[in-house]
Amino acid sequence: MGDVKINLNPKKPQLTPLSDKTKINLRYMVIEPFVSIHIHWEPKSGELIYEVEEPLMDEEDVKNLESIENSMREIVSINMLQEKRTIESLLDYVEKTAKLIISELGLEIEEEKFPKIIYYLYRDFIGLNEIEPMMQDCFIEDIECNGVGEPIYIVHRIFRNLKTNVKFTSIESLSSFVEKMAQKAGRYISYASPILDGSLPDGSRVNATYTKDITSKGPTFTIRKFTKTPWTPTQLLGFRELSPEMLAYFWILLEYQSNIMIIGGTASGKTTLLNAIAFFIPPEKRVVSIEDTRELNLPRENWLPSVVRTGLTSTGVGEVDMFSLLRGSFRQNPDYVIVGEVRGKEASVLFQGMASGHASISTMHADSVEAVIRRLETPPINLSPMLVNSLDAVAIMAHAIVKGHETRRLREISEVVQILPDGTATTNTPFIWDPATDTFRFQAKSAVFTKISRKYGINLRSLEDEFQKRAKYLRALFRYKILSYETVQKYINAYQKNPVGMLKKFGIY
Ligand SMILES: Nc1ncnc2c1ncn2[C@@H]1O[C@H](COP(=O)(O)OP(=O)(O)OP(=O)(O)O)[C@@H](O)[C@H]1O
Numbered sequence: 082m083g084d085v086k087i088n089l090n091p092k093k094p095q096l097t098p099l100s101d102k103t104k105i106n107l108r109y110m111v112i113e114p115f116v117s118i119h120i121h122w123e124p125k126s127g128e129l130i131y132e133v134e135e136p137l138m139d140e141e142d143v144k145n146l147e148s149i150e151n152s153m154r155e156i157v158s159i160n161m162l163q164e165k166r167t168i169e170s171l172l173d174y175v176e177k178t179a180k181l182i183i184s185e186l187g188l189e190i191e192e193e194k195f196p197k198i199i200y201y202l203y204r205d206f207i208g209l210n211e212i213e214p215m216m217q218d219c220f221i222e223d224i225e226c227n228g229v230g231e232p233i234y235i236v237h238r239i240f241r242n243l244k245t246n247v248k249f250t251s252i253e254s255l256s257s258f259v260e261k262m263a264q265k266a267g268r269y270i271s272y273a274s275p276i277l278d279g280s281l282p283d284g285s286r287v288n289a290t291y292t293k294d295i296t297s298k299g300p301t302f303t304i305r306k307f308t309k310t311p312w313t314p315t316q317l318l319g320f321r322e323l324s325p326e327m328l329a330y331f332w333i334l335l336e337y338q339s340n341i342m343i344i345g346g347t348a349s350g351k352t353t354l355l356n357a358i359a360f361f362i363p364p365e366k367r368v369v370s371i372e373d374t375r376e377l378n379l380p381r382e383n384w385l386p387s388v389v390r391t392g393l394t395s396t397g398v399g400e401v402d403m404f405s406l407l408r409g410s411f412r413q414n415p416d417y418v419i420v421g422e423v424r425g426k427e428a429s430v431l432f433q434g435m436a437s438g439h440a441s442i443s444t445m446h447a448d449s450v451e452a453v454i455r456r457l458e459t460p461p462i463n464l465s466p467m468l469v470n471s472l473d474a475v476a477i478m479a480h481a482i483v484k485g486h487e488t489r490r491l492r493e494i495s496e497v498v499q500i501l502p503d504g505t506a507t508t509n510t511p512f513i514w515d516p517a518t519d520t521f522r523f524q525a526k527s528a529v530f531t532k533i534s535r536k537y538g539i540n541l542r543s544l545e546d547e548f549q550k551r552a553k554y555l556r557a558l559f560r561y562k563i564l565s566y567e568t569v570q571k572y573i574n575a576y577q578k579n580p581v582g583m584l585k586k587f588g589i590y
Pocket residue numbers: 221222223238305306307308317320322345346347348349350351352353354489
């Protein structure tokens with residue numbers, strides 16, 4: 082093993098937002114011992130800055146690094162790097178190759194400078210170049226680049242939108258960076274097909290444009306980062322995103338094959354919520370999921386994930402769109418179909434599937450139930466009101482300001498009670514978030530519970546009773562800090578098998 086060590090998981094501080102932004106001044110490591118992040122107020126521009134602090138390089142260091150990188154590019158292929166599994170074996174390989182090149186080129190590099198050279202080689206060959214420190218920062222949600230010469234902006238979990246000190250200074254470097262991401266995502270990008278939509282090896286979603294138009298600012302990209310394991314229902318309780326009752330409600334609905342749609346604006350947390358409530362789909366049920374880019378990570382075995390394939394070549398040959406995937410998926414006879422994001426004509430296939438008894442969870446970009454129904458009933462989707470009736474519940478995610486801080490809340494859950502032939506809808510809203518008190522209110526009556534009780538011949542009272550017990554159970558799981566992916570899954574499955582035993586365990590029964 083090589084001598085240079087890199088720790089991609091250094092201990093992170095507990096960060097809390099301050100109301101006085103001008104007082105913010107903190108540092109944390111992201112790539113130990115080489116890179117730290119310095120977040121501070123910049124009086125000159127009057128904004129918070131996210132500063133990536135990498136090892137300093139003098140002119141000679143830069144020249145040396147360039148010569149090593151040039152030789153390295155000739156001998157190292159991406160495929161060779163992708164074969165190596167662990168960060169240690171990759172680093173070891175880079176270090177050995179670098180030593181070889183240094184002696185070959187007869188470069189004189191002082192011993193104490195060697196580690197930082199290795200860091201930059203790691204960054205540029207294994208990592209994502211200038212962006213790598215941000216990729217390793219678990220506080221980051223989004224990374225956005227609007228073109229050459231523009232500072233990169235990020236969305237920070239605690240401090241929200243921040244300008245960074247990183248920018249791409251030439252069209253060439255930015256274009257080749259976008260090419261590199263395309264390669265890592267296994268997608269094809271060119272002037273003829275200039276849009277990249279894919280997932281990076283760590284699961285992050287990337288969207289990029291690839292234009293070299295002189296008048297524009299060149300290529301752009303957005304990276305949506307994902308946590309390695311998805312957030313669990315109890316972790317969302319920890320963020321106060323929703324209430325235990327809301328979760329228990331989803332749990333009941335998912336047990337009885339109801340159709341749920343999660344809506345909200347961009348980055349409001351739709352996919353995150355979808356993934357969390359998927360914990361409640363009984364383990365024996367067959368789930369098929371369909372997405373544009375792979376984001377879901379479901380805690381189950383009986384799951385067939387599929388991803389839309391955009392053309393791997395410039396001709397678009399081999400494209401598989403959401404519409405055909407969805408049609409195919411119903412032939413696999415799933416109990417649950419999960420659609421990452423409903424946009425166009427695939428909605429009709431989804432709703433036909435729902436009408437013929439396959440349950441679904443999906444997300445859509447919209448901010449009210451009325452808007453969803455309107456979108457579904459008008460072109461290009463054009464569903465008949467009868468089909469729209471198969472939708473049971475709509476959950477609305479929203480960005481919210483609580484005590485001066487930006488956060489996310491499940492603003493309301495509405496139920497589609499009836500849609501008349503003329504398209505007008507009657508809805509019922511069992512849950513609503515009250516911004517004044519930052520609490521969630523349950524208004525006692527769920528129309529979907531009534532529907533379930535009729536359809537399955539279950540006494541409504543005992544269904545409501547079960548709902549209350551599950552809410553208590555989830556509250557208890559949270560109180561006992563049962564938060565992680567594996568344990569939450571275990572406790573939810575255990576409850577399905579032996580509810581009384583589990584309730585007793587927490588003293589609820
Ligand atoms: N309750 C939450 N608290 C803190 N961060 C959250 C919460 N929910 C989601 N996030 C983070 O916000 C980002 C956006 O979430 P997500 O991808 O679920 O949103 P989305 O509504 O599906 O976005 P899009 O419209 O782009 O599909 C992610 O980085 C996610 O980790």
